[in-house]
Amino acid sequence: MRNQIIVGNWKMNKNNAETKAFFETVDAVATSDKGLYGVGVPFTDLRTALDGAKNLIVAAENCHFEDSGAFTGEVSVPMLVELGVKYCIIGHSERRQMFGDTDETVNKKAKKLLAAGITPILCIGETEEEYDNGKTADVVAAQLKGSLADIPAADYANIVLAYEPIWAIGTGKSASVEIAENCCKLVRDVVCDIAGADAADKVRIQYGGSVKPNNIVEYMAQPDIDGALIGGASLKEDSFIEIIEKTK
Ligand code: 13P
Numbered sequence: 001m002r003n004q005i006i007v008g009n010w011k012m013n014k015n016n017a018e019t020k021a022f023f024e025t026v027d028a029v030a031t032s033d034k035g036l037y038g039v040g041v042p043f044t045d046l047r048t049a050l051d052g053a054k055n056l057i058v059a060a061e062n063c064h065f066e067d068s069g070a071f072t073g074e075v076s077v078p079m080l081v082e083l084g085v086k087y088c089i090i091g092h093s094e095r096r097q098m099f100g101d102t103d104e105t106v107n108k109k110a111k112k113l114l115a116a117g118i119t120p121i122l123c124i125g126e127t128e129e130e131y132d133n134g135k136t137a138d139v140v141a142a143q144l145k146g147s148l149a150d151i152p153a154a155d156y157a158n159i160v161l162a163y164e165p166i167w168a169i170g171t172g173k174s175a176s177v178e179i180a181e182n183c184c185k186l187v188r189d190v191v192c193d194i195a196g197a198d199a200a201d202k203v204r205i206q207y208g209g210s211v212k213p214n215n216i217v218e219y220m221a222q223p224d225i226d227g228a229l230i231g232g233a234s235l236k237e238d239s240f241i242e243i244i245e246k247t248k
Contacts, residue, residue: 008233043060110147124143124164217246
């Protein structure tokens with residue numbers, strides 16, 4: 001049985017004071033026998049978030065794949081380790097579209113994180129045009145094969161994959177439960193091809209894209225959806241608490 005993992009992605013939102021307030025309100029209710037709740041926060045909020053987290057898991061939103069060097073503006077995995085970070089979002093579509101992340105760099109980041117004991121939350125997903133042209137399966141399979149290349153099967157218990165169709169991100173146009181489940185099943189089948197049945201059984205797969213308090217329960221009821229990656233609805237304490245209460 002896979003434990004559920006429901007994670008907010010704050011993106012470039014919230015300062016330290018807001019982060020402290022969020023954790024003071026939300027952390028105490030973020031417990032469940034079914035699994036984990038957490039939030040991905042900007043680098044500048046990580047210390048405050050980790051200090052405020054007894055229950056919530058705290059994720060960075062990116063990392064570099066080198067340990068140190070002339071990479072102005074980047075943050076390395078050893079730097080995250082020093083802070084006590086245990087999860088890191090990589091390959092979000094916003095980073096792939098706006099900041100040049102590729103399957104190759106995402107793969108390097110995933111390997112570096114796994115070697116450091118940090119769980120990657122690795123995002124994949126197709127554009128609206130690819131979806132309209134029936135290319136979802138090909139695009140997602142190619143992203144997975146590139147991003148997960150040469151990762152040992154035993155590591156998949158420590159990997160979270162987030163299927164986020166780009167057309168559903170921040171649009172309010174969430175994927176239907178059927179599409180979300182079919183695509184998460186597809187992700188699991190591709191993992192089976194790449195790394196075998198045990199890896200596919202252990203890897204946790206999230207759906208992301210306009211997840212809200214009013215649709216989280218039906219997504220979580222699907223057999224291949226083990227969690228959610230939630231943007232907008234994770235920013236307000238009350239909506240994230242509602243998501244927690246509905247999925248406990
Ligand atoms: P929204 O929930 O705002 O659509 O964002 C989804 C997302 O990008 C999470 O990583």
